[in-house]
Amino acid sequence: MPTIKPETLALIERLIAFDTTSRDSNLGLIEWTRDYLKGYGMESRLTYDATGKKANLFATMQKGAKPGIVLSGHTDVVPVDGQDWSSDPFKAVVRGDRLYGRGACDMKSYLAVILAMAPRFAAADLKAPIHFALSYDEEVGCIGARGLLEDLARNNIRPAGAIIGEPTSMQPVIAHKGKRAYKCCVRGKEAHSALTPQGVNAIEYAARIITYIRHMAERMQACEPRDYGFDVPFTTLQTGVISGGTAANIVPRECIFHFEFRYLPGADPDALEREIKDYAERVILPKMQRTDPETSISIETKAGIPGLNTAEQDRITGLAQALSRNKSTAKVAYATEGGLFQQAGIPAIICGPGSIEQAHKPDEYVSLEQVALCESFMERLIENMSAE
Helix, strand or coil: CCCCCHHHHHHHHHHHHCCCECCCCCHHHHHHHHHHHHCCCCEEEEEECCCCCCEEEEEEECCCCCCCEEEEEECCECCCCCCCCCCCCCCCEEECCEEECCCHHHHHHHHHHHHHCHHHHHHCCCCCCEEEEEECCCCCCCCHHHHHHHHHHHCCCCCCEEEECCCCCCCCEEEECEEEEEEEEEECECEEHHHHHHCECHHHHHHHHHHHHHHHHHHHHHHCCCCCCCCCCCCEEEEEEEEECCCCCEECCEEEEEEEEEECCCCCHHHHHHHHHHHHHHHHHHHHHHHCCCCEEEEEEEEEECCEECCCCCHHHHHHHHHHCCCCCEEECCCCCHHHHHHCCCCEEECCCCCHHHCCCCCCEEEHHHHHHHHHHHHHHHHHHHHC
16 A cells, blocks of 8 residues: 655645635635744745635745745635535545545645645755745635735746646646636516517527527537647537526526636637627627617626646746656646636646546545655655755
C-alpha cells in the first residue's frame, strides 16, 4: 500500500473536517491556515467577499529576488445533499489504498500536501518566493480568485507562474475550455387556457429560444474546427434547468431557464452570446409584444470563466513536466481558475492529485498513491527552486 507522510494525512483530515460547502462560510479553514502558516514565517493577505463571511488567502514564503511560483487551490466543496455516503463526508476515512471524504479529490488533498511542505519551504535555500493561494467559491463560478488576483495587481505582486492543483492524476494540463452560464427569464401574459390567444405563453416562447440554442450546438458540432486535444473537441451549448407555469389550464406568465456554453480556446464567446440575444430580441420578442407590449425577455450572465491555453513551450509547462516526471500534457473540458491567472498575466498549469471522475460524487476519494506522487512533485519543486 502506498504511504504518505503522517503530517500530510493529518492535514487532509483537518481540512476535510471544515465544512466549506460553497453556500457556507470558509473562514474557519482560512483563519486556521493563516495561523498555521504564520508559525512558519509566512505572512498572509486575506481578501473578503461583500458579506465578510468568505475570504481568499495569499501567503508568501519571501525568499530570493526573482518572481515566485504560486501553489493555488480552492477551499470550497460541492454539497453532499441527497448523496448516499458510506461514511461521514466531513470525516476523512482511509479504506484500503483510498482516502474518502468531501473534497478528498477536489481539492483538499492538494492543499494539505502544500501546507505540509511549509516547514520544508521555510528551511530551504529558495532562490524565489513560494506563494500559497487559497480561494473561495470556485465551484460556483470561480468567484473568489478574481478578488485575489485584483489584490495582487493593486499591490504589484507579479509571480512567475501558478500551479493549480485541480485533480489531473498528476498529469500537466495546459488547456481547458472557457465557460459562460446564463439565466433567461421570459415574461409573458397569463390567461385562461380556454382563451389562449389572449395570453402570451412564456413556456412556449422560452422553448423556441431553447430550441435555437440546441440548433447552435448542433452547428458547432458539425462545423467548428476541431481541437482533438479535448475529449469533446468542439464548443458545446446546453440548457440545464427550466421552470415555469402554475397549472395546466393557465397560460403561463413566466418561464426561467439556465443555459451554458463551454468553448474552445480561441472561440469567441461574445459572438455566441450576441447571437442568442439577437434571436431572442429580434425574432421572439416582437411576436410576444404583438399580443402584449409589456412582455419581456431578459438574459443575465451568471458566470464567465475564461479558458486556459498555455503553450507546450512555456516555462511553467516545462517546470510541471519536470516536477511530475511526465512529459505528456493534456487538455480538459472542465473549467478552473487557471484561465483567470493567465488572464491576469500569470502563466498557469493545472496539475494535482486524483481524478476528476471521483470529484463531486458520493464517496469521493483520492488514492494514496496520487497523494504520494504530489508529495514527490513538491519535494522536487524545492530542489528546483533552491538550485536556480
